[in-house]
Every structure is written in C-alpha cells, then in structure tokens.
Amino acid sequence: MIERALTERTTNEQAATGIAIPGRKFPVGSKGHLASGWLGMLTLIATEATLFAYLLFSYFYLASHALGAWPPSGAPHLRIAVPGTLILIAGSVVMWWGERGIKRGKPGQLMIGLAAALVLGIAFLAMQGFEWSGEPFKLHTNVYSSLYFTITGFHMLHVIVGLLMLAVLLLWTAFGYFSADRHSAASIGVMYWHFVTIVWLAVFFTFYITPRLG
Amino acid sequence: MAVIETDRAPIIARATDDSPSSATLRQSWEGRPGVGGWLATVDHKEIGKRYVVTAFIFLIIGGLEALVMRAQLARPNQTLLTPEQYSQLFTMHGITMIFLYALPVLSGFSNYLWPLLLGSRDMAFPRLNALSYWVFLFAGIFLYSSFVVGKGPDDGWFNYVPYASLAYNPGPNIDVYALGMVLLGISTTVGSMNFIVTLAHTRAPGMSINRVPILVWGTLTASVGNLFAVPAVSLAFFMLWMDRQVGTHFFDSTAGGQPLLWQHLFWMFGHPWVYAIVLPAMGIVSDALPTFCRRPLVGYTAVALATVTTMVLGFGVWVHHMFASGLPILSLSFFGAASMVIVIPSAVAVFAWIATIWTGRPVFTAAFLYFAGFVLLFVIGGVSGFMTAAVPLDWQLTRTYFVVAHLHYVIIGINVFPVVGGVYYWFPKVTGRLMNEALGKWSFWVMFSGFNVAFFPMHILGLLGMPRRIYTYASGLGWGTTNLIVTIGAFVFATGILLFFINIFLSLKRGQPASANPWDAASLEWSTSSPPPAYNFAVIPIVASRYPLWEDRLDEGPERSSVGAGMLLDRGRETIGTTLLDAEPDVILKMPGDSYAPLLLALAMTAAFVALLLHSRWGFGIAAVVTVLTSIGWLWPERSLMQIETGHD
Ligand code: HEM
Numbered sequence: 001m002i003e004r005a006l007t008e009r010t011t012n013e014q015a016a017t018g019i020a021i022p023g024r025k026f027p028v029g030s031k032g033h034l035a036s037g038w039l040g041m042l043t044l045i046a047t048e049a050t051l052f053a054y055l056l057f058s059y060f061y062l063a064s065h066a067l068g069a070w071p072p073s074g075a076p077h078l079r080i081a082v083p084g085t086l087i088l089i090a091g092s093v094v095m096w097w098g099e100r101g102i103k104r105g106k107p108g109q110l111m112i113g114l115a116a117a118l119v120l121g122i123a124f125l126a127m128q129g130f131e132w133s134g135e136p137f138k139l140h141t142n143v144y145s146s147l148y149f150t151i152t153g154f155h156m157l158h159v160i161v162g163l164l165m166l167a168v169l170l171l172w173t174a175f176g177y178f179s180a181d182r183h184s185a186a187s188i189g190v191m192y193w194h195f196v197t198i199v200w201l202a203v204f205f206t207f208y209i210t211p212r213l214g
Numbered sequence: 215m216a217v218i219e220t221d222r223a224p225i226i227a228r229a230t231d232d233s234p235s236s237a238t239l240r241q242s243w244e245g246r247p248g249v250g251g252w253l254a255t256v257d258h259k260e261i262g263k264r265y266v267v268t269a270f271i272f273l274i275i276g277g278l279e280a281l282v283m284r285a286q287l288a289r290p291n292q293t294l295l296t297p298e299q300y301s302q303l304f305t306m307h308g309i310t311m312i313f314l315y316a317l318p319v320l321s322g323f324s325n326y327l328w329p330l331l332l333g334s335r336d337m338a339f340p341r342l343n344a345l346s347y348w349v350f351l352f353a354g355i356f357l358y359s360s361f362v363v364g365k366g367p368d369d370g371w372f373n374y375v376p377y378a379s380l381a382y383n384p385g386p387n388i389d390v391y392a393l394g395m396v397l398l399g400i401s402t403t404v405g406s407m408n409f410i411v412t413l414a415h416t417r418a419p420g421m422s423i424n425r426v427p428i429l430v431w432g433t434l435t436a437s438v439g440n441l442f443a444v445p446a447v448s449l450a451f452f453m454l455w456m457d458r459q460v461g462t463h464f465f466d467s468t469a470g471g472q473p474l475l476w477q478h479l480f481w482m483f484g485h486p487w488v489y490a491i492v493l494p495a496m497g498i499v500s501d502a503l504p505t506f507c508r509r510p511l512v513g514y515t516a517v518a519l520a521t522v523t524t525m526v527l528g529f530g531v532w533v534h535h536m537f538a539s540g541l542p543i544l545s546l547s548f549f550g551a552a553s554m555v556i557v558i559p560s561a562v563a564v565f566a567w568i569a570t571i572w573t574g575r576p577v578f579t580a581a582f583l584y585f586a587g588f589v590l591l592f593v594i595g596g597v598s599g600f601m602t603a604a605v606p607l608d609w610q611l612t613r614t615y616f617v618v619a620h621l622h623y624v625i626i627g628i629n630v631f632p633v634v635g636g637v638y639y640w641f642p643k644v645t646g647r648l649m650n651e652a653l654g655k656w657s658f659w660v661m662f663s664g665f666n667v668a669f670f671p672m673h674i675l676g677l678l679g680m681p682r683r684i685y686t687y688a689s690g691l692g693w694g695t696t697n698l699i700v701t702i703g704a705f706v707f708a709t710g711i712l713l714f715f716i717n718i719f720l721s722l723k724r725g726q727p728a729s730a731n732p733w734d735a736a737s738l739e740w741s742t743s744s745p746p747p748a749y750n751f752a753v754i755p756i757v758a759s760r761y762p763l764w765e766d767r768l769d770e771g772p773e774r775s776s777v778g779a780g781m782l783l784d785r786g787r788e789t790i791g792t793t794l795l796d797a798e799p800d801v802i803l804k805m806p807g808d809s810y811a812p813l814l815l816a817l818a819m820t821a822a823f824v825a826l827l828l829h830s831r832w833g834f835g836i837a838a839v840v841t842v843l844t845s846i847g848w849l850w851p852e853r854s855l856m857q858i859e860t861g862h863d
Contacts, residue, residue, distance in 0.1 A: 025221045026790075026802050029856020034791060034801040036338045036411055043407040043441060051445035054482070058453070058464065058475060065472050072470075140461035143470035150453070150462065168846055177851050177858045181220060185851050 035184035038191075045195045048158070052199050055151050056206050062143050071144045073136055075211035080131045084124050085204050091120035092197040095166075099190045105180035107173050114170040117193060121163045128156055148207065155196075155203050162196045165189040220856065222802060224790070228779040229752040231743055236752045238784045243335070243748035245808045254808040256340035257748060261347050262326025263644065266637075268351055269319035270715075273630075275358075276310035277708055279303050284668075288701040290689035300685030301368040302387075306361050308371030309391070313398060314354045316491040316629050317436075321346075321405055323636060324433040324494060326644065328409070330739035330746060331427050333418025333755040335789040336805050338411040341812050341848065342404050348816030349401035356823060357394035360386050367391035370683065372480055373454075375465040375473045380458040386827070392455040393823045399448035400819065406437035406444075416789055417797045418738070420757035420775070424518075427737055427760075428511065431518045432497025435525045436490035442529070443486040450479035459829070486528040491625070493521055495632040496563055499585045502639045503567060505735040506582040507574025510761055510768065513566040520559035527559070557596065564592060579733075580654025584635025587662050591627030595620065616676025622669045634661070634714055641718070642732045646744045647725030653717045661710030667703030671696045736761035741777040753780035754790050757797070786854065804855040811848040818844055 027034060063070050098113015132152075137145040169189045172178065178186055229235050245251040245260075255261070283303050286294045295303065325343060329336050337343050360366050365385050369378045378388045413434050417426065454476065456462040463469035465476050504511045511517065567589050576582060634657075642648045680693050687693055731740040740763060742751055755777045759765055762775035781790055783802065791801035818840040825833030851857035 024799075025223045026799060028220060028222050028788075028802045029804040031220075031801060031856075035857075036415055036791070036803065039411045039414055040339060040342075040407055043410050047403055047407070047441045047445055050442045051449060054446050054449050054479060058449075058479070061475055061478065062464070062470065062472055066470055140463070143463040143466070146456075146462035146464055146471075150456065164842060164846075168849075172851060182856065182858055185849070185857060 029182075030184040031182065032184060032187065035188070037184055037188050041188045041191055045192070048195070049199070052151075052154070052202060055154060056202060059147050059151065059206055062147060066143075071148075071211055072142055073144075076148075076208055078208060080127050081204060081208050084127045084131075085200065087120050087124050087127070088197045088200050091117040091124070092194050094120070095190050095193050099183075099187060102173075102178050102183045102186055103180060107176065107178055110178065110183075110186060111170060111173050114166050114173065118163060118166045118170065121159055121166065125156060125159055125163075128152065151203060152207070155200055158196050158199065162189075162193050165192060224781040224783055224799075224802060226780060227753060227782045229782060230778065231747055231752055233752060235782050235784045236747070236749070239749040239752065240747060242784070242786050245748070251808065253813055254810050256336070256344045256806065256808055256812070258325050258329050258337045258340065258343055259644075259746065259748075259750075261343050262322050262324075264347055265318055265322025265325055265350070267322075268347075268354070269315050269322055272310050272314040272354060273319070273711075274715075276307050276315060277711065279307040279310070281704060281708055283307065284701040284704040286685065287687075287697050289698065290687050290691070290694050292686055295685055297685045298368065301683075302361060302364075302366040304683055305367045305370055306358075309357060309367060311625070312371055312487075312491070313395070314350075314357070316625065317402065317487075318350055319633055320433065320436070320491065320494040320629075321350075323498065323633070323640075324409065324429065325405075327429065327640070327739060328412055328433070329416070329750055330643075330742065331430060331737055332412070332416060333421060333738045333751060333757060334412075334416040335750050335754075335783075335787070336416075337408050338414075338416050338803075339408045341806050341809055342408050344809075344812035345816055346401045346405035346408065348813050349397060349404075349819065352816055352820040353394055353398035353401060356397060356820065357390065360390040365390075372484070373476075375454065375457075375476045376467075378454060378476075379465060389455060389458060389827055392451040392458070393827055395451045396448045396455075397820065397823045399444045399451075402440050402444050406440040409433055409437040410441070414794050415791050416803065417792050418755050418757050419780075419790060419792055419797055419799045421792075421797045423795050423797075424515070425757060425760045427497070428500035428514070428517055428521065429494060429497035431521045432494035432500075435521050436493050439486040439490050439525045439528065443483045443490075446479045447483035447487075450476055450483070453479075455826075482529075486525060488624075489525050489528045492628040493524065495629045495636075497521070498632045498636040498639075499567060499588055500563070501737065502581060502636060502735075503585045504570055504574070505639070505733050506577045506579055506585070507570050508577065509570065509574040510736070510764070511566060512569040512573065513562070514760060516562050517566045520562040524559040560592070560596060564589065564596075579638070580649070580651055580658055581635045581638035583655060583658040583662075584631050584638065587658065588627060588631040588635065591623055591631060591665075595623035595627045613681050614676035615672045615680045615682055618682050619669050619672030619676060622672070626665060626669070631661075634711075637714075637718070639733070640739075641721065642725075642728030643739055643744050643746070645722060645725070646728055647721055648728050648732060649721040649725060650717050653713060653720070657710050657713035657717060659710075660713055661707055664703050664706030664708070664710050668700055668707050669703070671700050671703070675700070731763065736764040738762055738777070751777075751780075753778070753782055756780050806852075806855060809848070811844055815841060815844045815848065 029035075030037060032038070066072075094113045094116040096113075098110045098117070101107070101109020101113065132149070135145075135148075137148075139145055139149045166189065169186055172185065227235065243257075245255045245257060282295070283300065286292050286300065325337065325347075328334075358366075365387050367373070367387050367390065369383065369388060369391075373388070373391060376382060413426070413430060453462065453464040457465055457471070463471040465471045465473050467473060500511055500517055567585075571586065571589075576586075638649050638654055675693060675696050678691075678693060678696070680687065680691075680697075687697075728744045730743050732744070733740070738751075738755055738757070739746070741755065755762065756775060756779075758773040758775040759768075759770065761768060762777060765774050781799075783789065787805035787807060789803050789805060790799050791803045792799050818837050822834055822837035822841060825831075825837055
C-alpha cells in the first residue's frame with residue numbers, strides 16, 4: 001500500500017488535498033447487500049411480481065365477466081394445495097435458517113438449509129404435478145382451465161428456476177466459496193426463493209380461497 | 215499477483231490520461247482487438263454506439279416503409295400496393311418506429327452517456343448491458359423475419375383481437391409479432407434493471423440525487439416505468455400466442471374469454487411506454503440546451519419532478535379509463551387522453567426551456583436549432599393533443615388522419631428532433647470530431663420544413679374525414695391535392711434525415727478535431743478526453759454541484775468539484791459504489807471483464823423463440839438447456855471479483 005502510494009508521488013503526481021475521504025477503508029467486491037447483484041435481484045423481483053399481478057388481474061377480470069358459475073367446476077379442493085403451501089413455507093423457513101448460518105460463518109448450516117429447501121421444493125412440484133393430472137379439465141377446456149394451468153404453470157416454472165438456483169448454490173457452498181464475509185450469491189438466491197413462496201401465497205389465495213369467499 | 219484485500223482504502227491521487235496509473239487502467243479496461251473482442255466487449259460506450267446505430271438502421275427501414283405508403287397515397291386510386299401489403303407496411307412501420315427505434319435509440323444515448331455523466335467507469339452490470347443489446351438486435355431481426363417473406367404482422371401495432379386471433383389471421387404474421395415482442399421485452403427489462411441499479415449504486419462521490427443531470431432522471435423514470443409496464447405487454451402477447459397455438463381461451467369470447475382483456479393489458483403498458491420514449495429525449499434537451507444558452511437550466515427541481523410525475527400519471531391514465539370512462543374510449547383516445555394528462559408537467563418543462571432560452575445568451579448552433587425546433591413542435595403537438603383529448607372531438611377525429619398527424623407531431627417532435635440534436639451535441643465526445651455546422655443547419659431546415667409540410671396538412675385531411683389505415687381513396691373526395699402535398703413533404707423530410715446521415719459520414723472522416731470540451735459545457739462527460747478512454751476517467755471525480763465544470767463561473771458557493779484528483783482505483787476493473795441519496799462511497803466495486811456469455815445467452819434465448827415459432831419441442835428443449843447452462847456459467851462466482859472468500863492466509 002504505502003509503497004504504491006509512494007510510487008504515485010514519485011511519478012510527480014501530488015495527492016490531492018481537501019477531499020473528504022482520505023484513508024477510509026471500503027470493502028472490495030461483492031459483499032452482502034452492497035453487491036450490485038443484490039439490488040439487481042430486487043429489481044428482478046419487482047418486475048416479476050408485477051408479472052404475477054397482471055396474471056392475477058387477468059384472472060379476476062375474466063372471473064368478473066364470467067356468465068355461468070365461477071369456477072365452472074366448483075372451487076378446487078384443498079387436499080393437496082394446503083399441504084403444498086405449508087411445504088413451501090417450510091422451505092423458506094429452513095432457507096432463512098441456512099442463510100443465518102453462513103452469516104455466522106457456518107457453511108454447513110447453509111448446506112443443510114439448501115438441501116432441505118431443495119427436497120421440499122421438489123416435493124411441492126411433485127404434488128402440483130399430481131394435482132394437475134387429477135383435474136377433470138384440460139388446458140383448452142374453457143377460460144378457467146386456461147387460467148388455472150397458465151398461472152400455476154408460471155409459478156411452477158419459477159419454482160423450477162428457484163430449485164436450479166438452490167442446487168447450484170449447494171454446489172458452490174460445497175466448494176467452499178462462501179464465508180461470513182462473502183456470500184452475496186447465496187443471499188441473492190435465498191431472496192428469490194422467498195419471492196417464489198410469497199407469490200405462491202397470492203396464487204393460492206386467488207385460486208383456492210377467493211371462490212370460497214363469495 | 216498478491217492476494218486481493220477484502221478491504222482497502224483507495225489511493226487518492228491526481229492523474230491524467232498520460233499518468234502511469236492510466237496505462238495500468240488502459241490495460242485492464244481495453245478489450246481484446248479483433249472480431250473476438252468486438253463480440254465479447256461489455257464497454258458501455260461500445261454498446262451505446264451499437265444501440266444508436268442499430269436503432270438508426272431501423273429508423274431508415276421504417277422511414278422507407280413510410281415513403282412507400284406515402285407514394286401509394288399521393289394520388290387517388292393508385293395500385294402500387296395491395297390492401298394486404300399496405301396493412302403489413304403500416305403495421306411494421308408502427309412496430310419499427312415505436313419498439314425498434316424510439317426506445318432503443320434513447321437506451322443507446324443513456325448507455326453511452328450514463329457512466330460519463332455519473333462519473334463512473336461503467337454501468338452497474340456491464341455484461342447484462344451487452345445481453346440487452348444482443349437480445350434487442352435479435353428480436354428486431356426476429357420481428358422482421360416474416361415480413362421479408364410477405365407474411366408480416368398486419369393488424370396495426372396495437373394488434374387488437376379478434377382480428378389478431380387465429381380464426382381471422384391464420385398465418386405466421388401475428389405469431390412472429392407476439393413471440394418477437396416477448397423476446398424484445400426481455401431486452402427492455404434487463405436494460406431497465408441495469409439503469410436503475412446504476413443510478414442507485416454507481417454515481418461519483420458527492421453526486422447526490424439532486425445533482426444528477428435531467429437525462430438521468432428521464433431514463434430512470436422510463437426504466438422504472440418499463441419495469442412495471444413491460445410485463446403487461448409481454449404477458450398479453452404470450453397469452454395471445456397461447457390462444458393461437460396451444461388452445462387457451464383468454465381472448466376467445468366463445469369460451470368465456472374477453473377480447474377487451476387484450477386492450478387492458480396492452481394499454482396498461484402503452485401509456486407508460488409513450489412516456490418512456492419521450493422523457494429521456496426531453497432529458498437530452500434539458501441537459502444540452504442550457505449549454506447553448508450559456509446558463510444553467512431554469513427550474514431544475516421542477517423539471518426533475520415533472521419528469522417523475524408524468525410517469526406516475528401515465529399509469530394513472532389507465533386507471534382512469536378503467537373506472538371512470540368505460541371501455542370503448544380506452545381504445546380510441548389513447549394518445550389524446552395521454553396528452554391531456556401530460557399537459558401540466560409538460561407545461562412546466564416547456565416553460566423551463568423557454569425561460570432558459572429567454573434569459574440566456576443563445577448560440578445558434580445546429581444542435582440548438584434542433585432543440586429550439588423541438589420546443590416549438592412540442593407546443594403544437596400539445597395543442598392538437600389537447601384537442602383530441604376533448605372527448606366529443608375525439609369521437610369525431612379518432613379514426614382519421616388527425617390522429618396520424620398528432621402522433622407524428624408528438625413522437626417525431628419529442629423524440630426524433632432531440633435525438634438528432636443530441637447527436638450533433640455529443641458527436642464530438644463520441645468520435646473526437648465535430649460535425650459540420652453548415653450542413654447541420656441545412657439538415658435542420660430541410661427536416662423542419664419537410665416535417666411540417668408532411669404532417670400539418672394531415673390535420674386537415676383528418677378534419678375532411680379521411681380515415682387512417684386506408685390503402686387508397688376515391689377521387690372526387692377532395693383529398694387529392696392535400697395528399698400530394700403530404701407526400702412531397704414526407705420526401706423532403708426524409709431528405710433532411712438523409713442530409714443528417716451524410717453529415718455523420720463526412721464528419722467521421724473529415725470533421726474538425728474536437729477538444730475535451732468543445733461546447734464549453736458543464737457536466738462531467740466533458741471533463742474527459744474526446745473520445746473518452748476505455749476507463750472513462752483517470753480518477754473518479756468528486757462532485758460538489760450540479761454543474762461541475764461551471765463552478766468558478768457560477769460561483770454559487772465555496773465548494774468545488776474535483777475532476778483531476780480523486781480515487782485512482784486502478785487494480786483491475788474497479789469503480790466506486792455509493793449510497794442511494796447522498797452518494798457517499800461505501801464499497802469498491804469489482805467490474806466483470808469481457809465475455810462471450812451475453813452473446814451466447816442471447817443466441818440461446820432467440821433460438822428458443824424460433825423453436826416456439828416452428829413448434830419444435832426438441833429445438834426448444836436444447837435451447838432451454840443451453841440457456842440454463844450459460845446462465846450458470848455467467849453467474850459462477852469469481853475470485854477476481856471478490857465474490858468468493860479469498861482466505862486470510
Ligand atoms: C418519414 C417520416 C414518416 C412518415 C412519412 C410517416 C408516415 C406514416 C404513415 C403514412 C402512416 C400510416 C397512416 C395510416 O395509413 O393509418 C404512419 C403511421 C404510423 N407512424 Fe409514421 N411516418 C414517419 C415517421 C414516423 C416515426 C419517426 C414514428 C415513431 C417514432 C412513426 C410512428 C408511426 C405510428 C406509431 C403509426 C401508426 C401505425 C398504425 O396505424 O398501426 N412514424 N406513419
């Protein structure tokens with residue numbers, strides 16, 4: 001450091017004076033919430049959340065213009081959806097716990113969290129797949145079925161992307177990439193995973209709860 | 215190499231482009247030479263230039279389409295074009311101008327200028343920036359793929375169902391439009407994310423939020439708007455594609471769907487979008503005009519607030535349609551109602567510009583003429599917009615040429631004129647050469663008069679009842695002469711644009727060499743050489759006011775910005791990260807190097823959309839896998855970027 005500063009001087013460049021930031025140390029590179037990626041993920045979530053808002057808007061718009069009963073085949077049953085919801089929430093909780101681990105310098109805890117969330121996420125997908133195959137209607141049956149498969153499908157796609165992230169993060173943690181000081185990638189991935197859970201709550205509320213309210 | 219420290223106090227020094235530290239910087243920031251380097255570059259200046267050039271190519275294509283249309287309409291009963299060809303032409307003209315020219319050209323300006331205006335070394339996400347360009351380019355080509363074989367989109371740029379449904383429009387025309395727009399949406403979205411984070415995180419120390427140039431406000435507002443608006447149109451187009459190709463029923467009234475849902479989603483996007491293609495252009499004027507008036511912009515704060523307010527109102531207009539006016543008007547008075555709402559904030563801006571000219575000492579350069587011309591057109595467009603916004607008049611005029619006249623006054627006036635003026639203004643910074651002033655003034659007067667001859671009489675045609683989107687008309691309706699004048703004007707206007715392009719080519723080769731600050735302007739981009747070095751600034755400047763280069767002259771306070779001395783940050787690609795409001799430094803950001811990943815990812819995503827178009831499951835599967843793998847490779851944490859623990863040993 002000092003050596004360099006000196007070479008700068010000897011090359012005839014005086015250090016400027018009167019600037020308010022002499023000598024303070026700053027973190028270098030991607031650190032926690034100071035990483036640009038963290039802000040980037042916030043903007044991504046904002047735009048994706050808007051996408052789901054427009055999807056749900058379409059649902060309510062078409063529902064409000066429906067001529068017959070809505071949903072045409074009655075409110076969807078809760079046998080699978082409720083446990084599925086709980087599983088997703090559990091996934092977010094273990095992920096939160098795992099991230100807390102790495103903040104305290106425990107990569108093992110992060111790995112357990114990631115692995116557990118991964119298993120729970122896959123379970124959710126399997127249950128959704130099971131629910132899909134048991135529906136009495138197909139994508140092209142009517143506008144309700146179109147909405148149902150498209151919106152839950154969009155969400156499943158996000159779950160799949162989230163699972164890919166978790167899997168890759170698990171690998172990276174196993175490689176020893178993350179520490180208490182450097183783990184932005186993990187925090188960013190975890191934030192996305194929470195987003196996937198929260199969006200599901202909105203989807204769940206729209207499809208499974210609102211028909212029961214009326 | 216030594217271990218990189220996890221924390222470091224940046225060296226603060228005085229340096230110029232000739233200092234040894236700058237040689238180091240050059241080495242870290244300059245890309246490799248040759249085709250490989252060209253394809254891999256993430257330099258915002260390079261990407262910005264590509265954006266502008268590509269957008270201008272689309273402007274030329276769209277302009278040629280317009281000229282063909284005008285040739286057809288010059289006289290009654292002509293047969294140059296069939297009705298179907300005319301439909302494809304006006305649709306592609308609209309798509310090209312609105313989506314492939316108007317916003318991308320502004321993204322190009324902002325990409326080039328932002329880091330220079332903000333005193334930074336690159337955008338927050340350089341590779342994402344490259345991705346955004348490549349996807350834009352490929353989406354543009356994609357959108358044109360069916361037009362070149364005579365099956366282009368043909369339902370107007372706002373593509374209403376049911377005409378856009380499979381039953382009425384079975385060819386690939388609409389599918390190409392639908393998928394192309396989803397692809398283009400990806401480019402717009404990642405570009406917007408990049409602008410937002412760049413503003414939030416990479417301004418020079420001291421450039422607090424109330425000191426950023428108005429162009430930055432404009433692009434920021436547009437980007438935030440896009441973030442919330444683009445999903446609506448992407449979704450609408452995707453649902454339309456699903457209706458057409460996978461059998462859903464969103465817009466199909468025979469199965470409980472609603473054609474009006476299309477209009478809602480489209481205009482939820484459309485209103486903010488119109489502001490997205492004008493606000494940054496207004497920002498160009500707000501920043502460049504004062505230079506030629508030799509004084510700061512009058513009412514900086516009011517103009518900045520007006521910019522933001524306009525966008526908020528832009529979203530509000532749709533709500534207003536939704537709850538107050540009932541639906542049919544939604545489809546009719548789009549430009550009109552938008553103009554009504556925009557009036558107050560626009561008036562603020564117009565008064566600010568006029569006051570700036572009035573109280574300044576104008577220097578009549580070519581660029582100044584374009585900006586002053588813009589102010590005039592803005593006022594005319596505003597008045598005709600106000601007229602269309604009045605509902606009874608609207609019913610009378612809405613499907614006529616009055617609307618065509620109005621929208622061209624608004625878009626060409628607020629977008630094309632500032633953009634051309636902006637090119638005259640920043641050309642010396644970008645190329646190191648000045649554009650020819652005499653030819654510049656000629657190009658302005660030809661464009662300006664051609665423009666008015668072409669578009670002003672369209673108002674009259676509208677009042678005479680000539681509908682828009684007709685491919686020909688009978689003689690004896692009294693429209694013939696006016697149409698001929700319009701066509702002549704269109705060709706004159708096009709000649710003006712041609713002169714502008716000729717000027718660019720001549721000046722590139724033979725223009726007078728430009729100094730760092732040929733206009734004696736006030737903002738940071740003029741403190742570095744013309745053209746700027748790959749690393750932008752030899753040291754990161756420190757900003758103490760809105761007009762860092764005019765401080766001595768304005769003498770508004772004792773504080774002075776520091777442009778020759780500041781943080782050196784010469785250990786690889788680095789820039790300083792600062793806080794959102796006050797721009798206090800809080801982190802040394804490591805910037806990624808050149809990479810093929812953006813190009814590869816853009817190609818893979820485009821391939822996925824081509825596969826969807828061709829119904830190729832295999833193709834889609836392969837493209838999806840490549841997309842995922844490329845993304846993982848892209849995001850792989852790098853030790854050199856300090857994303858990984860380096861170990862304290
Ligand atoms: C040489 C310059 C131009 C000429 C002569 C021209 C002429 C025309 C003509 C003849 C139409 C079709 C009217 C109809 O039949 O309904 C049209 C439509 C349109 N133009 Fe232009 N135009 C020019 C430049 C631009 C520019 C620069 C933009 C935007 C940046 C633009 C945006 C539009 C739009 C959005 C439409 C509506 C398309 C639709 O109906 O779907 N034009 N223009």
